[in-house]
């Protein structure tokens with residue numbers, strides 16, 4: 001009989017030739033447990049998802065309560081569903097008054113597709129700028145925003161009208177003009193290996209967009225819900241987008257995403273044509289109830305407030321001769337090594353020692369650290385000890 005791992009490789013569609021293939025038994029708090037009985041300290045939150053850790057009791061209770069009421073009842077936007085309404089209300093209470101309305105979808109990439117449609121429809125323009133080395137999702141519109149042509153060339157034709165600017169380049173902002181519908185960017189570039197914005201950069205983008213009548217779209221799919229030490233990174237960097245894109249950790253481990261904008265901008269898909277954007281499962285009641293519980297926990301407990309202190313603690317503990325640079329915004333971190341060749345040894349040895357870290361899409365010298373925000377000081381110490389041992393191990397590999 002085939003093992004689970006063999007069945008996984010044989011029957012489940014693969015995206016990589018070398019999947020990690022960790023066989024999961026259960027997950028709780030900061031830890032994931034394999035079927036072999038091994039405990040893993042989760043230092044990447046399933047790529048910035050499990051900010052409250054795994055199976056937070058209040059999120060689980062909200063899901064269980066909603067399961068007993070209803071699951072799917074109708075396609076998005078036709079029925080009044082309490083979890084959606086309550087979550088949208090609480091979310092909007094935390095945002096600038098210009099962000100007045102929430103359109104729910106299931107995933108991050110769908111929020112990007114909707115933002116592209118809103119930008120075209122609302123401005124009547126077609127040109128869109130994104131930043132080099134940004135990742136916004138894998139559907140064809142979101143993927144067209146990627147700058148790495150060695151990837152996108154295999155899926156041509158991409159969406160027309162996309163051009164790129166360099167993140168943090170003030171000079172490149174001059175490219176944004178009256179033909180531009182939208183600028184879509186992350187406040188902190190994630191897959192580029194955590195590139196925070198230079199001071200005044202995001203306000204300069206905001207200003208240029210206002211001058212040219214361009215929609216400023218911020219992708220907070222990784223940075224949202226406390227990851228950078230503020231509830232949203234745009235608050236930390238003092239800008240307000242026209243369209244805010246959220247997902248990932250929003251659902252406390254359940255799939256949900258949303259576009260948040262003004263009533264006027266979001267209203268542009270209601271008429272001419274009618275039903276300008278529709279989705280069956282967007283804002284699914286179970287996911288929305290989990291998102292509500294997740295946000296309530298973030299607002300009631302001082303989890304977000306502790307993020308900057310935890311960031312500093314990790315920065316103090318992680319010092320090593322093969323560590324070239326630690327870039328971070330809150331608990332969104334990239335550890336850059338002095339040489340590319342060390343990277344895979346550090347990542348593999350860390351996993352072998354029972355902590356989960358990961359690579360970035362567009363940075364071959366850095367590994368990703370994005371632990372659940374609930375990580376304790378003891379767990380930070382334990383995680384950093386493992387990482388330092390892995391860096392020793394990688395260094396020794398190349399020493400004679």
Ligand SMILES: Cc1ncc(COP(=O)(O)O)c(C=O)c1O
Nearest residue numbers: 107108109135136137219221222
């Ligand atoms: C910044 C950013 N935007 C969008 C996406 C796409 O989200 P999803 O995978 O939920 O479609 C991701 C996913 O990693 C992301 O990191």
